[in-house]
Amino acid sequence: xxxxxxxxxxxxxxxxxxxxxxxxxxxxxxxxxxxxxxxxxxxxxxxxxxxxxxxxxxxxxxxxxxxxxxxxxxxxxxxxxxxx
Numbered sequence: 168x169x170x171x172x173x174x175x176x177x178x179x180x181x182x183x184x185x186x187x188x189x190x191x192x193x194x195x196x197x198x199x200x201x202x203x204x205x206x207x208x209x210x211x212x213x214x215x216x217x218x219x220x221x222x223x224x225x226x227x228x229x230x231x232x233x234x235x236x237x238x239x240x241x242x243x244x245x246x247x248x249x250x251x
Contacts, residue, residue, distance in 0.1 A: 170229065202245045204238060206230045 205214040206226025214222055221241050226234055 170232075200249055202242070204241055206234075 201219060203215070203217075203220045204223060204226075205212070205220050206223050206228065207214050208225060208227045209230075211228045214220070216222075223230055223234055223237055223241075226237075231238055
């Protein structure tokens with residue numbers, strides 16, 4: 168809670184508004200391989216259960232910090248498999 172509060176307090180709102188517009192209006196014309204890592208307890212970005220998602224048990228929105236070893240292992244394994 169303290170980390171989220173700090174992030175929101177120090178946020179550059181004009182950048183976030185710009186970023187949201189860019190993401191929502193992005194016109195992608197290329198197909199890329201994608202890996203989606205989701206936390207089963209994420210309350211901001213609800214986990215999906217599709218074929219391309221890797222779910223981290225107990226993972227929440229900031230799991231990149233508190234479950235960094237698991238996230239890194241998943242990314243490294245994915246990169247090893249896609250570069251061969």
